[in-house]
Amino acid sequence: MSDTLILTKRWGKPDSAALRTYRADGGYAALDKALGMEPAAVVDEVKKSNLRGRGGAGFATGLKWTFLPKDVRPRYLTVNADESEPGTFKDRYIIEHDPHMLIEGIAITCYALDIHAAYVYIRGEFAKQARILEEAIDEARAAGILGPRLLGKKDFDLEVVVHRGAGAYICGEESALLESLEGKKGYPRLKPPFPAIVGLWGKPTIINNVETIANVPWIVANGGDAFAALGVGKSGGTRLFGVSGHVNRPGVYEKPVAYNLKKLIMEDCGGVVGGRKIKAVIPGGSSSPVLRGDEIDISLEFDAVKAAGSMSGSGGVIVFDDSTCMVRALARISKFYAEESCGQCTPCREGTSWMEGIVEKIEHGHATAEDVAKLEQVAGNIGGQTICALGDAASMPVQSFVKKFRDEFLRHVEERRCPYGDHGWGLDQSSRPAVVGGVRY
Amino acid sequence: MLPALRLGQEVFGYVSPAVQRLAADRLGTSPARAEEVATFYVMFHTAPIGRHLVEVCTNVSCCLTGGDRLFEYLKHKLGVANGGTSPDGRFTLREVECLGACGTAPAMLVDEEMHERLDPKKVEEILGRLE
Numbered sequence A: 001m002s003d004t005l006i007l008t009k010r011w012g013k014p015d016s017a018a019l020r021t022y023r024a025d026g027g028y029a030a031l032d033k034a035l036g037m038e039p040a041a042v043v044d045e046v047k048k049s050n051l052r053g054r055g056g057a058g059f060a061t062g063l064k065w066t067f068l069p070k071d072v073r074p075r076y077l078t079v080n081a082d083e084s085e086p087g088t089f090k091d092r093y094i095i096e097h098d099p100h101m102l103i104e105g106i107a108i109t110c111y112a113l114d115i116h117a118a119y120v121y122i123r124g125e126f127a128k129q130a131r132i133l134e135e136a137i138d139e140a141r142a143a144g145i146l147g148p149r150l151l152g153k154k155d156f157d158l159e160v161v162v163h164r165g166a167g168a169y170i171c172g173e174e175s176a177l178l179e180s181l182e183g184k185k186g187y188p189r190l191k192p193p194f195p196a197i198v199g200l201w202g203k204p205t206i207i208n209n210v211e212t213i214a215n216v217p218w219i220v221a222n223g224g225d226a227f228a229a230l231g232v233g234k235s236g237g238t239r240l241f242g243v244s245g246h247v248n249r250p251g252v253y254e255k256p257v258a259y260n261l262k263k264l265i266m267e268d269c270g271g272v273v274g275g276r277k278i279k280a281v282i283p284g285g286s287s288s289p290v291l292r293g294d295e296i297d298i299s300l301e302f303d304a305v306k307a308a309g310s311m312s313g314s315g316g317v318i319v320f321d322d323s324t325c326m327v328r329a330l331a332r333i334s335k336f337y338a339e340e341s342c343g344q345c346t347p348c349r350e351g352t353s354w355m356e357g358i359v360e361k362i363e364h365g366h367a368t369a370e371d372v373a374k375l376e377q378v379a380g381n382i383g384g385q386t387i388c389a390l391g392d393a394a395s396m397p398v399q400s401f402v403k404k405f406r407d408e409f410l411r412h413v414e415e416r417r418c419p420y421g422d423h424g425w426g427l428d429q430s431s432r433p434a435v436v437g438g439v440r441y
Numbered sequence B: 001m002l003p004a005l006r007l008g009q010e011v012f013g014y015v016s017p018a019v020q021r022l023a024a025d026r027l028g029t030s031p032a033r034a035e036e037v038a039t040f041y042v043m044f045h046t047a048p049i050g051r052h053l054v055e056v057c058t059n060v061s062c063c064l065t066g067g068d069r070l071f072e073y074l075k076h077k078l079g080v081a082n083g084g085t086s087p088d089g090r091f092t093l094r095e096v097e098c099l100g101a102c103g104t105a106p107a108m109l110v111d112e113e114m115h116e117r118l119d120p121k122k123v124e125e126i127l128g129r130l131e
């Protein structure tokens, strides 16, 4: 059971991105099946599947879909391919290796929700992936799979449009994404109203991550119960875990949602470079609180990681060996959030740049113990005070790094320098061959 | 607006105030709106840059596999600081945030094309091919 592959099955096959390859492997049969069902029955299967959003928040997908107001048209679907959370690198491979799986997921979702226009918002840096996806959409349209008649069978107009971003992490946040799609700077909107009620151009809009939508064809083909059975509790299916940092085999691994984090690192990724020990692991993208090396024998399922004090987030696992300077790592993370804060809310704008400044000061040995306390205080005052979740995303790493590695922060203060000198990023910084869904890179 | 500015940048090399005005005119909006968008996104350049843009990721996963050293190496080699253009106008170098290539780190973009699993030798080869 645990060997079931949903998302990476075709990766690495010759011409895996081509329509004929996808069709030869049963592709678009799920859309065919869905078209024979009532739209509401499709939504029910997704609800039953316990599919939870793969973009970061882990929100139940079927439930989100039911938030659309009954009578308002048009409605829109936007697929989030912004993939900018440090440590996250999975959606790009879905698009590179199997774009039709995503397109089929979009078509089924639109049919189920009576949506006739879908936008894929892809980060500007993914020029190649945008091209691949556009070509696949053209191919599907030419083959009569997309509108005006779905699969050439059902009168249902569907346009799928790829929209490229232009470099801004904040545009991965759903309401900033909508602003950007509307041609504006990516300033997150105050919520409520939520996008499902007032979204793109003021219309009800569903926003889902690429990986989330790519699961939909399998759910329809095999049934929601089968998907749920791959997981535990309220989380179904498999997930793409991207592992990076000091491991022997970094890459993207498709595993059941509740796979063990330690096993993923020590077995699938072949352990840590040079046989060193794990000092720390960020389990779900740079925003998720850091775990110590002795805290990683846990399930990666959303609620399990939460119970362990962190977040499974985007599935981006970053591994630090015992020669890494945690202050240096946090300094870089804090710089990222200070750069990417959109500046709308004072606590976030000021807080992120203070945190960056203080962590830098500690790293360079210019700080006092009071600065460490001040850092914690600043971090504690951002969360919950802001328009979007970037404020929390910036403070969670700070709070967890200081809490779990306080002695390292204090050593920088006492020694008035970084004890790791030139090797703050680890003694062995070699780049290792990666394994991405079974394909070697 | 984003596609219009992108097109303008492709044609004119950067999003000058004239390009911003042009985009705003065509879309029936104000130049202020165009400027707001042009300055918000890092992929738009509001000043001229070198013939080739080299963008090195220095976020965490890349630094754990040598990205930081690679960036230092390039600064030294091209004789520029972050954001600077080499004296011959060939390269503009800057550090960027995570490129979504953390598993195949370190990574850089050269003229919007992604290069991964880099080391100084590979970087030499890639840059050596460019005029």
Ligand SMILES: Cc1cc2nc3c(=O)[nH]c(=O)nc-3n(C[C@H](O)[C@H](O)[C@H](O)COP(=O)(O)O)c2cc1C
Pocket (backbone or CB within 6 Å): A052, A053, A054, A055, A056, A057, A058, A059, A061, A080, A081, A082, A083, A084, A085, A169, A170, A171, A172, A173, A174, A175, A207, A208, A209, A210, A212, A213, A388, A389, A390, A393
């Ligand atoms: C600052 C910030 C950045 C985000 N970046 C991304 C992203 O790059 N990709 C993504 O899918 N979701 C991202 N999200 C989450 C989205 O807001 C949204 O929850 C998600 O796309 C919903 O899809 P899902 O339910 O399928 O996960 C981000 C959220 C925040 C607050």
Ligand code: SF4
Pocket (backbone or CB within 6 Å): A170, A187, A188, A340, A341, A342, A343, A344, A345, A346, A348, A349, A386, A387, A388, A389, A390, A391
């Ligand atoms: S929390 Fe930060 S990023 Fe989010 S809207 Fe406020 S200032 Fe912008």
Ligand code: FES
Pocket (backbone or CB within 6 Å): A086, A087, A088, B057, B058, B059, B060, B061, B062, B063, B097, B098, B099, B100, B101, B102, B105, B106, B107
């Ligand atoms: S950290 Fe460099 S690509 Fe993600």
